[in-house]
Amino acid sequence: xxxxxxxxxxxxxxxxxxxxxxxxxxxxxxxxxxxxxxxxxxxxxxxxxxxxxxxxxxxxxxxxxxxxxxxxxxxxxxxxxxxxxxxxxxxxxxxxxxxxxxxxxxxxxxxxxxxxxxxxxxxxxxxxxxxxxxxxxxxxxxxxxxxxxxxxxxxxxxxxxxxxxxxxxxxxxxxxx
Numbered sequence: 001x002x003x004x005x006x007x008x009x010x011x012x013x014x015x016x017x018x019x020x021x022x023x024x025x026x027x028x029x030x031x032x033x034x035x036x037x038x039x040x041x042x043x044x045x046x047x048x049x050x051x052x053x054x055x056x057x058x059x060x061x062x063x064x065x066x067x068x069x070x071x072x073x074x075x076x077x078x079x080x081x082x083x084x085x086x087x088x089x090x091x092x093x094x095x096x097x098x099x100x101x102x103x104x105x106x107x108x109x110x111x112x113x114x115x116x117x118x119x120x121x122x123x124x125x126x127x128x129x130x131x132x133x134x135x136x137x138x139x140x141x142x143x144x145x146x147x148x149x150x151x152x153x154x155x156x157x158x159x160x161x162x163x164x165x166x167x168x169x170x171x172x173x174x175x176x177x
Contacts, residue, residue, distance in 0.1 A: 002073070002105070004113045005066045006035055006093060007126075013039025013091065017125040020114070024099070024132045024176050031079075031104065031176060032096035042085040050083065070095050077101040099176060107177045111166035114139060118162075119153040135173035139166055 003020065010018040015037035023032040042050065050067055071081045078098030085091040097104045118126050118141050128139040144153070144162065151158050 002066070002070050003033065003035075003110070004117055006070065007117055009066060010035060010037035010039055010091070011121050011124060013037060013041070015039035015090065015124060017127070020126070020128045022128075022130040022175075023096075024130060026099060026176070027133050029099045030096055031099045031107075032094070034092065034094050036090065036092045038090040041087040041089050041091055043087055047083060047085055067093075073097070073103075073105055077104045107175075110175070110177070111163050111170060114166055115153070115159060115162045118144070119159055122153055130170060130173065130175060132173045132175055137166075137169040137173050139169075 007018055007020060017038050019034070019036045021034040021036075023030060025031075067081075067083070074081050074095050074097055078101050079096040081093070081095040083091070083093050114126075114128050118139075122141070122145075124141075126139075126141045130137050148158060153159060153162065
């Protein structure tokens, strides 16, 4: 759910394109994530305090836990986090874990998370690339929309098919869960 929450930040920042890149390497003992968007970006002042849980741009609640939690989890798992942003241009978040660290949170339902995010934001171009030591898989919503030929990603059958397709491709490249 970290990935979903952090990518939702991009959609809330009015991004029209969001990229999730995952590097999953047993050889290098790393599980690394990059989320890049072309949203509104953050000011240097806001970025300086963005890992404080009481700093949020949301008006519906007074806390924002996404970045503080990912920073804490990566630090406890031999990893780290780097955030870059420029007002009017977008944001890039890199975070990584030591893959074999016993405290690393399980990945969970990554295929369901990706498809749910894409179905919820069909107006945003989402590109998800997952690379392992055995191969690479890319899920690009523009290509999917073309293949669906007007069918809605929220249609239960389409959603299920997309989730299965993503899961099969992740298994084919030997992803870590």
